[in-house]
Each structure stands twice: as C-alpha cells, then as structure tokens.
Amino acid sequence: MTATLIDIKAEQQKVKDAIKAQGLRVLVCAGTGCVANGSLKVIEKFKELGADVRPMTHQDKVTIVPTGCHGFCEQGVLVVIPDLDVTYVKVHVEDVEEIVESHIKEGKPVERLLYVDPKTNEHVFKNEEINFYAKQTRTTLANCGEINAESLDEALSVGAYQALHKVLEKGDSQWVIDEITKSGLRGRGGGGFPTGLKWKFTAANRGGKSYVVCNGDEGDPGAFMDRSVMEGDPHKLLEGMAIAGYAIGADEAYIYVRAEYPLAIHRLRVAIAEAEKRGYLGNNIMGSDFNFTIHIKEGAGAFVCGEETALIASIEGERGMPRPKPPFPANKGLFGRPTLINNVETLANVAPIILKGADWFSSMGTEKSKGTKTFALTGEVNNTGLIEVPMGTTLREIVFDIGGGIRGGKKFKAVQIGGPSGGCLTEEHLDLPMDYDNLIAAGAMVGSGGLVVMNEDTCIVEVARFFMNFTQNESCGKCVPCREGTKNMLKILERIVKGKGEMKDLETLEELAVAVKDGSLCGLGKTAPNPVLSTLKYFRDEYIAHIKDKRCPAGVCEAMKTIHIVEELCKGCTKCARNCPVGAIEGTVRNPHHIDQSKCIKCGACLNACPFKAIRQN
Amino acid sequence: MSPQTHAGLDYSKVDEILANYGYEKSNLIAILQKVQEVFRYLPLDVMTYIGTKIEGLSPATVYGVATFYAQFSLEPKGKYEIKVCDGTACHVRGSMPVLNAVYQCLNPVVVVNGKVYPQMTADAIKIVIATIMNEEEGK
Ligand SMILES: Cc1cc2nc3c(=O)[nH]c(=O)nc-3n(C[C@H](O)[C@H](O)[C@H](O)COP(=O)(O)O)c2cc1C
Numbered sequence: 001m002t003a004t005l006i007d008i009k010a011e012q013q014k015v016k017d018a019i020k021a022q023g024l025r026v027l028v029c030a031g032t033g034c035v036a037n038g039s040l041k042v043i044e045k046f047k048e049l050g051a052d053v054r055p056m057t058h059q060d061k062v063t064i065v066p067t068g069c070h071g072f073c074e075q076g077v078l079v080v081i082p083d084l085d086v087t088y089v090k091v092h093v094e095d096v097e098e099i100v101e102s103h104i105k106e107g108k109p110v111e112r113l114l115y116v117d118p119k120t121n122e123h124v125f126k127n128e129e130i131n132f133y134a135k136q137t138r139t140t141l142a143n144c145g146e147i148n149a150e151s152l153d154e155a156l157s158v159g160a161y162q163a164l165h166k167v168l169e170k171g172d173s174q175w176v177i178d179e180i181t182k183s184g185l186r187g188r189g190g191g192g193f194p195t196g197l198k199w200k201f202t203a204a205n206r207g208g209k210s211y212v213v214c215n216g217d218e219g220d221p222g223a224f225m226d227r228s229v230m231e232g233d234p235h236k237l238l239e240g241m242a243i244a245g246y247a248i249g250a251d252e253a254y255i256y257v258r259a260e261y262p263l264a265i266h267r268l269r270v271a272i273a274e275a276e277k278r279g280y281l282g283n284n285i286m287g288s289d290f291n292f293t294i295h296i297k298e299g300a301g302a303f304v305c306g307e308e309t310a311l312i313a314s315i316e317g318e319r320g321m322p323r324p325k326p327p328f329p330a331n332k333g334l335f336g337r338p339t340l341i342n343n344v345e346t347l348a349n350v351a352p353i354i355l356k357g358a359d360w361f362s363s364m365g366t367e368k369s370k371g372t373k374t375f376a377l378t379g380e381v382n383n384t385g386l387i388e389v390p391m392g393t394t395l396r397e398i399v400f401d402i403g404g405g406i407r408g409g410k411k412f413k414a415v416q417i418g419g420p421s422g423g424c425l426t427e428e429h430l431d432l433p434m435d436y437d438n439l440i441a442a443g444a445m446v447g448s449g450g451l452v453v454m455n456e457d458t459c460i461v462e463v464a465r466f467f468m469n470f471t472q473n474e475s476c477g478k479c480v481p482c483r484e485g486t487k488n489m490l491k492i493l494e495r496i497v498k499g500k501g502e503m504k505d506l507e508t509l510e511e512l513a514v515a516v517k518d519g520s521l522c523g524l525g526k527t528a529p530n531p532v533l534s535t536l537k538y539f540r541d542e543y544i545a546h547i548k549d550k551r552c553p554a555g556v557c558e559a560m561k562t563i564h565i566v567e568e569l570c571k572g573c574t575k576c577a578r579n580c581p582v583g584a585i586e587g588t589v590r591n592p593h594h595i596d597q598s599k600c601i602k603c604g605a606c607l608n609a610c611p612f613k614a615i616r617q618n
Numbered sequence: 619m620s621p622q623t624h625a626g627l628d629y630s631k632v633d634e635i636l637a638n639y640g641y642e643k644s645n646l647i648a649i650l651q652k653v654q655e656v657f658r659y660l661p662l663d664v665m666t667y668i669g670t671k672i673e674g675l676s677p678a679t680v681y682g683v684a685t686f687y688a689q690f691s692l693e694p695k696g697k698y699e700i701k702v703c704d705g706t707a708c709h710v711r712g713s714m715p716v717l718n719a720v721y722q723c724l725n726p727v728v729v730v731n732g733k734v735y736p737q738m739t740a741d742a743i744k745i746v747i748a749t750i751m752n753e754e755e756g757k
Contacts, residue, residue, distance in 0.1 A: 222706030259651070259689055300647050301688030317646035318679075319686040335644075378707030419706065452706045466709050476686075 005287045006279070008165040015153040022063035024055040024104065027080040028091075029145060031069025031231055032224075032263055033385075034076035038093065039066075042077050045096040053100060056107040057083055062100075065154075068232020068267075070145035071386035072132050075115065080127060080145070087127045088113040118382055118404050132383040135401045137364065137372050140348045141388045144232030149267050152274040155235035161280050163351035164239050167246055168288040176247040177203060180350065182358035184370035189215055189306075189343030190421065190447045191523075192369070192436040198340065199247050201330040205338035206249030212241050213334060213341045215311060216257040216264070219303035220419030221470060222450030225374040226344035228386050230257065230264035233348070234271035238281060240350035242292045248340050251291045256311050258299040268296055303420070303474035307522050308341045310476070321476045322522035345374060345449075365391035369435030373446065379415075379453035380407050392433040395425055399453055410455040414538070418447025420467045420474075421527030423534030424460070443534040445527075459556035460539040461546055464532045465493040471528040482525030485516035489532060498559040501547040510536065561602055561617055567592040569614035576606035576615060631656045632664055636671055643674045646683055650690060659691045660684050700724075 019025075028034075028043045043066050050062040070078045075089035079099065086109060088099065095113055102108045114123040115130050124130050138144075147154035155161075167176055181196025202210065214237065218226040229237060241253050257265050272294050276282040283291045297315050304310050305320035312334050314320035333339025349371060353361045362370045369391040378384045381403035389398065395415060399405070406412050414424045423444035425432070432438055439445050454463065472486040489512050492505045513529035520526050536543060545551045552560040565576070565585075570592040577585040577593060584600040587593030595606070607615045635652045639645035649668065654660055665684055669677030684690045702717045728743060730750070 220706075221704070221709075298648065298651065299687075300651065300690065302686065314647065315644065317642075317644040317683070319683055321686075376707075379710045384707070416706070450706060452710055454710060458710055463710070466706070 005165060005168055008162050008286065012156055012159065012162070015157045018153065019157050021060070022065075023059035023061040024057055024081065024083050025063050025065050026050065026104075027065050027067045027082070027145065029068075029070045029076060029078040029080075030066035030149075031073070031076075031145075031228060032261075033069065033073035034078060035263070037076040039077040041093045042079070042091055042096060045093050046079075046100070049097055049100045050104065053104060055083075055104045059083070062104060065148045066150075067147060068144040068149040069228040069386060071141065071228070071388075072130070072383065073385040074383055075385075078145070084109075086125050087115065087130065089115045131404055132385065132387075132402055135393075135397055136388050137390050138388045139352055139364075139372050140229060140236075140345055140374055141232070141386065142352075143236065144228055144386075147233070149232050149234060150270045152235065152271070152278060152280070155233070155271075159355065160235040160351075161239055161275075161286070163354035164242050164246075164280075165286055166354055167243050168286060168290055173203065173247050173249065176243060176354065179354060179358050180247070183353045183361040184358075184365070184368075185346065185349055185353060185361065186369065186436060187343055188345035188349070188373065188446075188449070190418070190445065192446065195342065195346055198330065198342070199244065201328070202338055202340040203248040205331060208337065209252075209335075210248055210250040210338040211334045211340070212245045212248070212250045212253035213308075213311065213315070213329075213339055214241055214253065214255040214344060214347055215306060215308065215341055216255050216261075216344045217299055217303075217306035217311060218258060218261075218344070218448065219306040219474075220448035220450045222378055222416075222419050222452050223376045223448040225376055225386060225449050227261050227264050228374075229344050229348050230255075230261065231267050234267050235275065235280075236348050236351055237268075237344060238271060238275060238294060240347035241294060242281060242285065242290075243350050243354060244340055244342065244347060245292045246290055248338075250340065251293065253292065253294045254297050254315055254334070255294060256297045256299060256305070256315060259301060265296060265298060272296070302476070303470070304476045304522070304524050307524060310522070311341070312339065319476075321478045322524075324521060366433055366435045366438075368437055373434075373449060375449045375451045377403055377451050377453070379451075380410065380455040380458065381405065381453045382407055391435045394431050394433055396430040398434075398451065399430070403453065406453070406455050410457065413454045413456050413458060414460065416452040416454065416463060416467075416531070417450070418445040418530075419450040420471045421445060421523065421530055422447040422450070423530045424538055426538045443530070443537060445530070447527075457554050457556070459497075459552055459554040460535045460542050461493070461552075462497055462554075462556050464535045465490070465497050467531040468493050468528070471524060475524060475528070479519070479521040479525065481516050481519030482521070482528065485512050485519070485525070486528050488512055489516070489529065493532070496543065496546050497552075497557045499546065499550045499557070500559075501543075503544075503547055505547065506536065506540075506543060555618075558602070562597060563600060563602055563604070563607060563615060563617045564595055565593050565606075566614050566616060569612050571612055571614075573611065575609050575611065579605045579609035581605060627657070627661055627664060629664075629667060632667060636668070641672050643672055646672070646675065646680065647687070650680075650684055654690060657694075659694045662692070 026046055028039055030039050043064055046064045053062050055062055077091045079088040079091045098110050102110055111123055117124055127133050143158050177199045185195040186192040187195055216226050281292055299305055302320050305314045307322045308329055310320040310322040329339040329341050365371050372388050372390050374388045377387050383404040387402055414426045416424055425444055429442055436446055468490045472490045475482045475486050477483045492509055495501045513533050516525050516529050542553055545553050572590040574589055582599050582601055584596045585593050635649055639649050665680045666677040669675050669680040704713045
C-alpha cells in the first residue's frame, strides 16, 4: 500500500478519552421495542433530571446514552448503568426520578425496578446474571445496547473500522477471502451457503464494475435480528460491507431494507453520512486508495424480494420477481454486473472475524456450523427478545434457560423455527444441537431465525394455516406450481380449521406439497409447504381431531366450538328457540330442547337467552 | 385549471420528486413512495404521468410495479390508518381477537341509495331493510 493510513488506534484512544469524560453513563434502550414502550420519554426525563447531578461514584457528571436494542424486549424500557453494575427493567417515566435520586446520587439501588428471576424469585442486579443473558454469547450483537448507534465516535471507541484498517494495511484481497473461508462462516440469510466460497466466485469476476448488496429485507413476520443489528450497530454492518467490497473488487454497494424498518433506515443513513464525512467510507478510505460508496434502497413490502434475484430486480426499480439461476448473481447480478449478495448478520460477522481471526470464530459452534447465531425468541416463553447463542446450542437451553420457560406454567408443545419456510420442533428435539444440518434433518431449518414457542393452547393446524396464508399472499405469481399450489393448500387448511375437512384432504395436502416443492422456481415455493409437512409429521393427530372429531384440541378454532343444551337443566321454556336467528333449535314446550349443529352458526344468542343456564359452549 | 394540474391534482410536486431522483428508471420504487406520501395513494393519472416522463418506462410498467408491492395503495386511504400486527409472535399470542374487536368497534358503514347509515350492526341492518321492504310493499 503506497498511501499512508490513519492511525486507527490513536483515533480510538481519542474517542475513548472523550467518552470517559462523559462521567457516569446511563444507557437507555432506544430500539424499536423500547421506543414503543416509551423510551424516548424516559430519555428526556433522564436528561432533564440528570443534568446537574453529581453521582455517588465521584464522576463529574451524568450522560444519557440512547442505545440500540438490548434484546430483552419483553422487559422494556431497559436502563443499564455499567458503572453501577445495574440493569433496570420495565422503566417508566415516573421511575426516572427515583433512579436518579436514590441510586445515582445516594448509591441505593431501586429494588422494585430490578429483574426478578422467575425461578428463585430473587432480584438480579447485573446484566450477565439475568437468566436471559447468562447463556448467551453476544458477538454479532456485542455492541447493540452498549453504544449510541447514531455516533461514529462511540462505534470507534469499541473498535469499529479496525478490521477494515487491518485489511487495507495488509492490502491483500486474497488473504481476506481465505480468512473468511477458513472461519467456516455460512450465510445467515437462511440457506447457509459458505460465505468464503461465494466471495471467491464473485472475486473471480473482478476487473470491471462489481457490486456488494446487503440483504436487509428480513421478510419473515416473526424475525427482527437484522433490524436490531442495523438499528443498534450500523457501523459494524457498513464495515463488513466495505471489507467484502475490498475482497471482491467492488466500489459500490446497496443495502436493501424493508420500508417497515424506518428506524433502521434512519440510523443507517446517519451512519453512512458520518462515516463518509470522516473518511471511513467514500473515497480514499482512511487514507488508502480504496473507495467504497453505500446506498440505501427501501423495499416496498414484498416477502419475495428477500430472494436474491428478486431483490436485484427490485433495486433496479422493477417488480420483485425471481428469475431462474444460473446465471448466478456472482456472474450476472445487479445491472448485469457481478454482484455479491449477503445477509445483514453474515456481513456483521465479517469485521470480528478479520480482527480476531478465523480460528477464534471457528472455535465456536459445531463441526459444520461455526460461530454464533441470533434468534428472535417469541411466543409463549417468559423472556421474549433477541438472543445470540453459539451454533449447536440446544432448544432446551434456549426455551428453558434463556427463555425462562413457558409462560404461566403451561406445557411446552413445539417451536416453530425458520418462519414461513421452516418447520416445527417438538419435545423430542429439545436436546438436539441446533445447527444448519441438524435442523434440515429434522424437517425444519435455521431460515430467518424466527423462533416461536408454542404451548398447549396453540393450535398447530391454525399455525400451519397462518403460514400458508402468508406464503400464498406473498407468492409473486410468476410460476404456476407456487401460485396455484399454495392457493389450493390454503383452501384445504381453511376447510380443516373450519371443521369441514375430510380425511382425504391430508393426502391431497401431501401430494400438493411435493408438487409445489418440486415445481416452483424459487425458494419461496420450494419451502412454502414446510410448515404443513412438518406439522403433519409431528402433529397428525391434531389434524385428524379437526377432521374426524370436529374438535380443536387446543380450543382455538372458532368454528369447532359447539353449543349444546344440557338436557337435565333444560325446562323446555322455548326461549332459546325463539331467540335463535337461524331456527337451529328444536323442541316442544316443557321438553328438553336440542340444537341442530348443522344449522347452528354459534352466535351465542341462545346462551344469553337461557334463564336456566342450561346452554353450554365448549 | 393551470397547465400543471390535471384532474384536480397538483403535478408540480411530482415533477419535483422526479427531478430529485434524476428521472432515473431504477428509482421508480422510491419515486412512487414519495408520490404516495404526497397524495396518500397513487392516483392512476399520476402513474400514467410518471410513465411518460421517465425514459424507458411505460405507464403499464409503472402500474405493474405499483400493484406488485404491498406498500402501494391505488385507492385513497382513510384519515386514520389502523394496522394490527399479525406477525407470528402476535398471532400466537392472539392478534385475531384484537382485529375482530377493531371490526366490532368500527362497525361498517352501509350506504343505501346514497343515504349513509354509520355504525351498522347485524340487527340494525335488518330493521333498515325491513323498513325499505315495507315502504315498497306499501306503494
Ligand atoms: C422467499 C425468500 C425470501 C428470502 N428472504 C431473505 C431475507 O429476508 N433476508 C436474507 O438475508 N435472505 C433472504 N433469502 C435468501 C436470499 O435469497 C439469499 O440467499 C441470501 O440473502 C444470501 O445471503 P447469505 O449467503 O449471507 O445468507 C430469501 C430467500 C427466499 C427464497
């Protein structure tokens, strides 16, 4: 490298000193979840009350830092004060004064705002001792919740752009590709394709114009990991993209973010502008001769645009429809040029790998799935939120340790993993080490990383219908198997949850599933039947209960509800029959009445009318 | 009507947006997003206009893109837009009962020959129709 690079370590020291001068730092989560819980007001209040406070730690002052997502969204608003070794949960505006007066000034913690461990019923002070965090390994998310996501200085203080600096200093793009290959990193966008190999293929076409594209579409309705990275540590993503650009010989990049993520878009824009202004992106990065520009493209609400060829079409301003591969984007991608497409989380792993080494990364995880994986843990667990664990962590650890078990002491039933293309895992999988290959073998997939926990009150057939409804809606309509197949599968599922299914429907579902999987052009159709197939495999008896007994074992499906008259209690007053809007109740005066289920519309009019409480609903 | 307006719509804003995005074909989605912010929906005439202003595009292409993405609305949206999250997590924890409750609170409006009946319920519509039938029979 001929040009002289800036001294990044000196830059880091400068900002570290500046941050030290901030005194006692109060970190308030300003991720999407906490903002919805009122964190902006909490921040305002802290700023107002903490302005002239001298903390008991003898620091000069108090500084309020709005951060990205801490992950423990269930307990928002989260307030972390590292110098006091404390994490407060569910903080409201009204609580701020007490935290300032009692803890910050006097050193007396506010017990009622501490997390209570559901198992021991004890207060927990430190973040790392809260069950939700204790078993996590946060590397991708290391800085989310620790720094002000809208400040380049804060990012620099925790080491941002040092990996890119290292790459520019070495000046060897092949070394970068080798390092990523050696690390064993696989794509986090769902497919798990080896990242180093993809970089190699794209780099083989270097010479002319090439592009890097970051896939931030995150279309699974149950996932929010990529959003949290973009919101909480945008520079880590930008740095990863720049390193990728250097490796494959690209000077221009796009981040495709769904429009439903306004905060992520805002923070990325702020980060790009600041990094360009200060020479960490743009031309002659950090004094080198490497140029790299990043643009943002907002999606417009289409799940299929997460598929890479559809995403390219969408960036080009067209309908986001997938096209057959080959040609692969590595050869012919955006605007017909060689293009590297990687997922947000994949790219967020790049800088740490370059900085800490491939061996560090590959020391985590299983044989064929290295590193950590983030999951959006939701549904019927006590602790919902964003988590990061080493690949190979078991479902049991996730649900019962990190998730704190099932809400309300109910029984675990299943986990839906991988969203609309994924499948179910049941009790028998609780001790399965979760990685790409084990999940595929179990009929599920890492997919997007959405992890929805279900209990005995969740109707599995209804969940299968929910996902089929989603994919059918999102099918772009280009290929017939997907367009028509999903429609027909949905029709059958709707019939079943309405109590109108027949046993032969199950066979038809399975036949259609094969046809849709085999015949569809892109991953949307190829995976759309997965939720149905995996629930049919593990919960066939529930389907059969809906069909044969017209019964929903979880008691969810409205149409399965029946209303009946308890003969012994019925005095034959005829009031119910007179109130029934559809004439479904038969009987003569002073004799027990009877409801004709084929006519009953379950409106409940008779229930309310009966003076003897003889009518019941189940 | 000034030459800038057509069907009562102000096109100067559209021109401004087109210029900001350099009349660039690949910016079509962003252009439509901005235009929708102005009008709260995408009027057909505006889409045709955009289709004739950008090189390499036709009104049909613009319409095709607009109908493809869920974000775009070809009909004016109401004053208040209510969105109920039906993501997987919310669905499992019961978003459908909430949606049904929204429908119940916002009983549909029924219009009979131009007469508006707000807050319609299943019982009330029976009375309305019975009244009309009686009137008809009485004639
Ligand atoms: C229907 C469909 C939706 C997809 N959605 C996403 C998505 O939201 N985010 C993503 O990163 N990849 C998504 N993918 C996978 C991408 O096509 C692509 O494989 C991925 O972005 C590559 O990045 P990676 O190698 O880093 O995983 C989707 C694929 C399909 C078929």
